[in-house]
Amino acid sequence: MSVKKISLKRELPTTTLSGFALSGLLVLTILNILLQNMPSKIQTAGDALLKLNATEGVANAVTTVVVFFRGFDTLGEIAVLFIASLGIGLMLHSNSKCNIKAESNFMLQTASKLLFPIILLFGTYVMIYGHLSPGGGFQGGVIIASGVLLLLISHKAFEVPHSVIVALETFAGVSYVLIGLIGLLVLDVFLGNFLPHDISQMGLLLSGGIIPLVYIIVGIKVGSEMSMIVQNLIQRDHDV
Amino acid sequence: MSSILFIALPLLFGFATPILSKFGKNGVAYTSMIMQLFLLALAVSLLTTTSSYVEIISIAPPLGISFVLNSASLFFVLLFTLLMTLFSLYYLIHRKTDAYKDETKFFILLNMLLAAAIGLVLSSDIFNIYVFFEIAGISAYILSAYKKTSSALEAGLKYLLTGAVASVFLVFAIALIYINIGSLNLAVIAHSFEALPYNIKLLISILLLIGFGFKVEIFPLNFWVTDVYQGSSSLVNALFSGIVVKAYLFVFFHILYLFLPNGDFTVFLVYLGAISMLVAEIVGLRQTNLKRLFAYSSLGQVALIFTAFAMQNKDAIQAALFIVFSHSVAKFIIFLVLSAIEKEHKSIHIDTLKALNSSFLRAIMLIAMLSLLGIPLFAGFIGKFLALKSFAVEGLFVVLAIIIIGSLIEAVYYFKLAGFMFAKGEKREPLKIALAQKTLFGLLAFSLILIGIAPITISGFLLDASSVMLDGKSYVSMLVGG
Amino acid sequence: MFEFFNQPEVIKTIVTLGSMLLFFVGLFGLLTRKHIIKIFISIAIMETSIFLLFIGLTFKTDFIAPILDKIHLDVSTMNDPIPHAMILTAIVIGMAVLALGVSFAIEYFKLTGKTDIDEMSEMRH
Numbered sequence: 046m047s048v049k050k051i052s053l054k055r056e057l058p059t060t061t062l063s064g065f066a067l068s069g070l071l072v073l074t075i076l077n078i079l080l081q082n083m084p085s086k087i088q089t090a091g092d093a094l095l096k097l098n099a100t101e102g103v104a105n106a107v108t109t110v111v112v113f114f115r116g117f118d119t120l121g122e123i124a125v126l127f128i129a130s131l132g133i134g135l136m137l138h139s140n141s142k143c144n145i146k147a148e149s150n151f152m153l154q155t156a157s158k159l160l161f162p163i164i165l166l167f168g169t170y171v172m173i174y175g176h177l178s179p180g181g182g183f184q185g186g187v188i189i190a191s192g193v194l195l196l197l198i199s200h201k202a203f204e205v206p207h208s209v210i211v212a213l214e215t216f217a218g219v220s221y222v223l224i225g226l227i228g229l230l231v232l233d234v235f236l237g238n239f240l241p242h243d244i245s246q247m248g249l250l251l252s253g254g255i256i257p258l259v260y261i262i263v264g265i266k267v268g269s270e271m272s273m274i275v276q277n278l279i280q281r282d283h284d285v
Numbered sequence: 286m287s288s289i290l291f292i293a294l295p296l297l298f299g300f301a302t303p304i305l306s307k308f309g310k311n312g313v314a315y316t317s318m319i320m321q322l323f324l325l326a327l328a329v330s331l332l333t334t335t336s337s338y339v340e341i342i343s344i345a346p347p348l349g350i351s352f353v354l355n356s357a358s359l360f361f362v363l364l365f366t367l368l369m370t371l372f373s374l375y376y377l378i379h380r381k382t383d384a385y386k387d388e389t390k391f392f393i394l395l396n397m398l399l400a401a402a403i404g405l406v407l408s409s410d411i412f413n414i415y416v417f418f419e420i421a422g423i424s425a426y427i428l429s430a431y432k433k434t435s436s437a438l439e440a441g442l443k444y445l446l447t448g449a450v451a452s453v454f455l456v457f458a459i460a461l462i463y464i465n466i467g468s469l470n471l472a473v474i475a476h477s478f479e480a481l482p483y484n485i486k487l488l489i490s491i492l493l494l495i496g497f498g499f500k501v502e503i504f505p506l507n508f509w510v511t512d513v514y515q516g517s518s519s520l521v522n523a524l525f526s527g528i529v530v531k532a533y534l535f536v537f538f539h540i541l542y543l544f545l546p547n548g549d550f551t552v553f554l555v556y557l558g559a560i561s562m563l564v565a566e567i568v569g570l571r572q573t574n575l576k577r578l579f580a581y582s583s584l585g586q587v588a589l590i591f592t593a594f595a596m597q598n599k600d601a602i603q604a605a606l607f608i609v610f611s612h613s614v615a616k617f618i619i620f621l622v623l624s625a626i627e628k629e630h631k632s633i634h635i636d637t638l639k640a641l642n643s644s645f646l647r648a649i650m651l652i653a654m655l656s657l658l659g660i661p662l663f664a665g666f667i668g669k670f671l672a673l674k675s676f677a678v679e680g681l682f683v684v685l686a687i688i689i690i691g692s693l694i695e696a697v698y699y700f701k702l703a704g705f706m707f708a709k710g711e712k713r714e715p716l717k718i719a720l721a722q723k724t725l726f727g728l729l730a731f732s733l734i735l736i737g738i739a740p741i742t743i744s745g746f747l748l749d750a751s752s753v754m755l756d757g758k759s760y761v762s763m764l765v766g767g
Numbered sequence: 768m769f770e771f772f773n774q775p776e777v778i779k780t781i782v783t784l785g786s787m788l789l790f791f792v793g794l795f796g797l798l799t800r801k802h803i804i805k806i807f808i809s810i811a812i813m814e815t816s817i818f819l820l821f822i823g824l825t826f827k828t829d830f831i832a833p834i835l836d837k838i839h840l841d842v843s844t845m846n847d848p849i850p851h852a853m854i855l856t857a858i859v860i861g862m863a864v865l866a867l868g869v870s871f872a873i874e875y876f877k878l879t880g881k882t883d884i885d886e887m888s889e890m891r892h
Binding site: 412415416419422423426427430433434435438439441442443445446448449450452453456457459460463464469 | 803824853856864865867887
């Protein structure tokens with residue numbers, strides 16, 4: 046029976062030190078360059094877009110930029126979220142009924158039943174009033190998804206019905222692209238603003254043409270997809 | 286007919302899939318095929334437009350996003366739609382015996398990948414390019430891990446990790462560009478990029494190089510490529526090497542020619558490309574797994590295209606476009622044949638090549654490999670010859686020598702492969718290939734021979750495309766002045 | 768003393784220092800940690816630091832938020848709305864990619880039980 050020799054000298058953690066040195070060097074050079082080039086007041090594209098915002102008749106300029114001036118980026122981002130939700134469903138979807146979730150606290154069960162409608166209402170409000178005050182589709186959708194998350198962790202038997210989510214997603218996605226194509230037909234510009242958007246209507250709920258419509262569609266899509274992602278990540282068919 | 290349809294139709298198809306799947310088991314597959322045929326017809330019809338034009342989205346550039354369709358982007362759009370249509374055709378027959386489960390998701394991912402690749406090539410706004418990078422990337426990660434075996438999941442994980450790190454550097458570069466220049470339109474940035482102070486220009490260029498470098502597969506940022514190709518199924522590898530990496534190459538060099546038209550980094554990039562090719566070919570020499578071997582060959586060819594593009598003169602870019610065409614078609618053939626072998630024999634060791642018992646398939650593989658090597662009478666020869674000529678004209682004899690050594694090493698292992706293919710070993714039963722698939726392979730191989738014998742058919746178009754790519758000034762005036 | 772900290776240059780320097788510190792933490796974690804979930808968290812920290820840097824450097828402290836109403840109608844004193852829109856998009860995209868990555872890691876762990884990135888060698892080199 047041989048005695049294993051244990052070295053008493055602590056080894057030098059080479060990977061940690063070299064990682065520290067390398068990343069420190071990198072960050073210090075970047076910091077040096079950034080501190081020498083503090084941004085001065087230049088005329089950015091955003092200032093020009095702020096002046097254009099009045100022609101759309103929407104109070105929240107960030108919403109106009111997100112939905113209209115850069116609406117194509119928002120369409121791409123919706124596509125990314127859609128594909129990610131598809132991929133997570135592909136990886137983690139289990140058809141078995143058994144899911145192991147611990148039985149939750151009595152306080153949590155009662156409180157969540159009270160809070161869920163309020164969260165849902167608040168999320169819908171943020172979504173619909175996105176063009177008048179800070180907020181919008183993404184923010185409202187995530188709030189609704191957090192309400193669904195609350196219900197999922199507090200009630201063992203709660204399950205978001207798959208067919209409802211798929212129907213909402215399909216409706217929202219197809220209508221977003223169709224609005225863009227209608228803009229192409231009517232105004233010869235993809236995602237053009239073809240509904241009336243008079244500046245005199247600014248501050249009212251029905252203003253800005255297609256902008257509140259598109260943001261509500263975005264909100265429905267984001268809310269349903271985030272709920273699906275959250276549910277796929279929580280439900281498990283056996284203990285991991 | 287607007288070029289937005291290239292993006293809007295696949296997105297519409299993707300979102301509407303649950304409706305389309307109500308039309309029976311094959312509803313999604315056939316509608317996808319029909320839509321891609323329509324896009325191919327649209328791309329061919331756009332060949333008749335003579336001048337570049339700008340497609341406006343929402344509001345006019347330079348404040349809004351726009352698409353620019355010129356002969357360079359049209360070449361890539363044609364290539365991508367053609368390859369994707371042929372891929373769908375191949376898959377429609379392949380699925381009769383070996384379908385993926387949950388197939389509607391597979392078609393959605395294919396169409397999103399096509400839309401993102403075309404969007405990368407057409408877009409003229411740097412943040413829009415970033416969004417399309419993410420769409421293409423996320424579709425590629427899921428396609429890579431589709432089979433859900435442990436090696437497929439590992440490939441998907443590695444691909445996702447490197448893609449996410451590349452995105453961080455890209456966002457950093459875009460943030461610095463907006464802070465210092467104030468616009469996201471490529472034309473406005475190109476106009477003001479020269480005037481920036483030297484150190485911030487250097488920082489932005491290096492960040493862009495690192496961010497793009499992961500995706501364009503140059504040394505030393507290409508450690509992920511071979512593992513990803515080995516873990517994914519060969520069908521998906523055909524898409525990666527034929528469509529995805531070509532779109533990334535075009536975006537990288539389009540931005541380089543716009544931002545640095547005086548060729549500040551030319552020498553560095555040319556040497557980087559040449560070294561990447563040499564390293565890839567040397568390591569590929571001792572591989573015995575066929576998918577990994579062809580992944581190293583793909584790395585070498587992509588490095589050659591990178592070197593030719595980096596020369597930044599008209600003839601070198603024309604050579605690079607020739608190699609883009611011949612490499613995409615040849616790798617498509619090779620990976621589709623590999624997928625047929627994989628379906629039958631479930632192993633991709635180099636000995637499996639002995640099982641290629643149909644002489645038709647052996648001829649097709651031989652044509653593809655000879656074209657990749659650059660043997661005269663095949664399409665790859667024209668590209669390689671023009672590239673080597675442009676290196677010699679510029680006096681870069683070291684680069685010339687490195688590329689020739691790399692090509693010789695590649696020839697060594699291709700001849701080894703050919704030896705296995707034509708070996709008189711034990712006879713297994715021949716692979717079952719449908720007639721339609723044989724026609725497809727024949728068509729692709731015929732195009733390689735056709736371009737090899739008569740390159741004059743597309744050389745004028747490619748010369749025009751290369752001069753358009755280099756002409757940054759007219760691009761800028763088209764978007765800012767007009 | 769607080770007037771000194773209210774100057775735009777000082778605020779921008781502090782923002783740059785802080786976000787670069789976060790970027791350093793994320794980069795250090797990315798390079799040295801082996802557990803896959805820690806690598807994902809490091810990537811998330813790096814992304815967040817870039818967003819902080821961007822918003823911090825494009826924010827003008829004496830201007831107001833870009834929302835028009837009956838009393839605020841003058842756009843020349845409003846902040847730039849484009850960085851807000853870009854960061855919104857970038858946050859959602861980053862979150863989607865990381866969520867997908869976590870699901871890949873979960874499935875991989877279910878199949879093989881490995882989480883160490885050095886041990887992921889299903890494919891022999």
